[in-house]
Amino acid sequence: MNAKLLRGSLDTIIIKLLNDHGEMYGYEITQKVKDITGEEVKITEGALYPSLHKLEGKGILSVETRSIGNRFRKYYSITKEGKSELATMLEDMKIYMNSMELILNTKLT
Amino acid sequence: MNAKLLRGSLDTIIIKLLNDHGEMYGYEITQKVKDITGEEVKITEGALYPSLHKLEGKGILSVETRSIGNRFRKYYSITKEGKSELATMLEDMKIYMNSMELILNTKLT
DNA sequence: TTGCACTACCTAAGAATCTTATGTATGTTT
DNA sequence: AAACATACATAAGATTCTTAGGTAGTGCAA
Numbered sequence: 592m593n594a595k596l597l598r599g600s601l602d603t604i605i606i607k608l609l610n611d612h613g614e615m616y617g618y619e620i621t622q623k624v625k626d627i628t629g630e631e632v633k634i635t636e637g638a639l640y641p642s643l644h645k646l647e648g649k650g651i652l653s654v655e656t657r658s659i660g661n662r663f664r665k666y667y668s669i670t671k672e673g674k675s676e677l678a679t680m681l682e683d684m685k686i687y688m689n690s691m692e693l694i695l696n697t698k699l700t
Numbered sequence: 701m702n703a704k705l706l707r708g709s710l711d712t713i714i715i716k717l718l719n720d721h722g723e724m725y726g727y728e729i730t731q732k733v734k735d736i737t738g739e740e741v742k743i744t745e746g747a748l749y750p751s752l753h754k755l756e757g758k759g760i761l762s763v764e765t766r767s768i769g770n771r772f773r774k775y776y777s778i779t780k781e782g783k784s785e786l787a788t789m790l791e792d793m794k795i796y797m798n799s800m801e802l803i804l805n806t807k808l809t
Numbered sequence: 810t811t812g813c814a815c816t817a818c819c820t821a822a823g824a825a826t827c828t829t830a831t832g833t834a835t836g837t838t839t
Numbered sequence: 840a841a842a843c844a845t846a847c848a849t850a851a852g853a854t855t856c857t858t859a860g861g862t863a864g865t866g867c868a869a
Contacts, residue, residue: 593792595708598826598856604803611806618817627806628799638856640819662817662864681804683702688797690737694713695790707827707855727846747827749848771835771846 601634601642603680606651609669610677614655616664617643643667651676710743710751712789715760718778719786723764725773726752752776760785 608623609615615623621634643665646652651673655666669677717732718724724732730743752774755761760782764775778786 593708593796594856595711595825596792596796598708599702599704599706599854600800601855604800607804616817622816624803627802631795632799632803635857636817636819637821637858641855644819659817660864664817683705684800684804686740687702687705688800690741691709691713691793691797693736694733694741695716695793703827704854708825710826725846727844731845744828745846745848746829746850750826753848768846769835773846 597632600684601638602646603677603684604632604634605639605642605646606669606673606677606680609652609667610674614666614668616666618664646673706741709793710747711755712786712793713741713743714748714751714755715778715782715786715789718761718776719783723775723777725775727773755782 604624605620608620612623617636617639621636621639624632624634643652643654647654647667650670652667653670655668657664657666713733714729717729721732726745726748730745730748733741733743752761752763756763756776759779761776762779764777765772766775
């Protein structure tokens, strides 16, 4: 996926997935995004984990660490505050998409 | 406009406008984008001018300075190389948009 | 049984691309 | 005359990626 374009929308992707699918752990998010987009979007871990930590720090996500046999996973969920953030983010994304359509589909004026 | 989301698509916007409208100068580009998007997208000059210089440096744009009365303007045009770059950029944008639609419109799985 | 791929977490250095602030200068309107 | 618009530009700082590395458990094939 074009890294330049992804820039800025990772938070929206994370929050939307957690909103729709309930709690998820980081690695699961990377796989889900790959699945949904048919390999077009691949979230790198170097981008994902710092984002998750940031969103948790802001109170947009909450986290719960669970033991799975001998290893552990950190399950993230969207908070109430996160839900209202998501609404704003989706609105912004809609405006952005519409604007890009306008610019990229307009012919000579 | 949401600055985060714009991040990465400014070059595409510039090149697409120059492709469609022929030569334009920087300030004109900012106004055109405002017009097309109904004020939703406002390109800041701090972002625009460095981008124009970068694209010119890469040979994607060519520039011609003209005197307009007592002042000057720098008119930018897309080069042949720029045209092929644009094709790639539009393709990438299409993939990005499709992917975002998939992620943001998918419900519970 | 060893080594490779996958799962699962993490961080740090560096690159890229914005915002905000500032500067210069001319043109136009009130 | 002052304010706003046109028109160029740069610099410091913030943000958000990539790339590259690290740790460690799991499962399978040579």
